[in-house]
Amino acid sequence: MGYRKFSAPQIFTGSELREALVLITDADGRVEALVDRQEAGDDVQYWDGILTPGFVNAHCHLELSHMKDVIPAGSGMIDFLLGVMGQRAVQEELVLQAIEAAETAMRQQGIVAVGDICNTAFTLPQKQAGRLYYQNFIEATGFLDATAAARFAAAETVYHQFRAAAPAVTNRWGANSSIVPHAPYSVSPTLFGLIAISQPHGLLTLHNQESEAEEQFMQTGQGGFNRLYETLGLDIAFYQPQGKTSLQTTLPRFLPNQTVLLVHNITTSEADLQFLEEGRQAGSLPEVHFCLCPNANLYIGNGLPDVHLLLQHGVNLVIGTDSLASNHALDMAAEINTLRQHFPQIPLQTLLQWGTLNGAIALGIEDRFGSFEPGKQPGVVIVSEDLSVARRVG
Ligand SMILES: [Zn+2]
Known part of the structure; x- marks a missing residue:
């Protein structure tokens, strides 16, 4: 040979x-x-x-690739979310074409594996070509308790489509698909519970602490998120904030034997990281990997996480591109470049490790990648x- x-x-x-x-x-x-x-x-x-x-893109939404340049940069979190919900539906053919083009670009720019959020099965045909490795995070949303069973069942339907299509693909968890909660402000405790107990040893992910507005809403029930629910016509009079940070409210809803990829972490604080350390020692919290998506954070206008704080606490850091709805490209080198510019004290080899080996470990594929x-x-x-x-x- x-x-x-x-x-x-x-x-x-x-x-x-x-x-x-x-x-x-x-x-x-x-x-x-x-x-x-x-x-x-x-x-x-x-x-x-x-x-x-090859790079491991730990957080992406390949199915949103047709939304490039649809939502202007700097919209802020609430208008970004409204923009995605209001404008994601277009002709299926355009969605599929954009998925193929985005995957091709990812491959050419050195990405070999992707942690990919799926609300639909639109990416499935492309993924079956096997050009990249995918962890499919089938996402459930539903802030009203009454909808929990139906929302979970809908996610399960998509999940079974992915499982049936790739029965042989495995990782440390024995399956490269899982059902995951979208975000602290969009998933009711009941829906969270259904997701958690369905995969007590699984690999899950969560959009965590992506904006100040999320932190405010989770701690006090105030702020911009009320405009989101109002615009969507949802009555959230039932909602009782727990007076804790977003991370401290939500992380205990996962199970201790799960592994969770927390994505964004803009407002993650010293107190949050101590809470995590104590919970891990007590055996009450899941294993956590922290994913940075700096270019998407800057695109939406959320600012960047305190990366030095995360580094000081020795947490596992990985990198993702997020979607073309909130980024100019699905380009891991560009993400590493942004981190290097904003955090010049961090050695390049550390940043490269986040984008390669750490991502492979987080997705349970370090036997082949990273x-x-x-x-x-x-x-x-x-x-x-x-x-x-x-x-x-x-
Ligand atoms: Zn995302």
């Missing part, structure tokens, strides 16, 4: 940046070894920039040193 040999001024292994190395893979991209240049022999392909394992360890098939990507261009090369 033929081998391929790759080299560049720097190679990111999955956890560190190294120099003067050569990556050797088989013809299918399975890693054979990382060796010193002197030992690599002939036929080495040299690239400019940094060679890295680093150049022998036996893995992580994809080979070249990134320019200024992070402006990323391209899959193997």
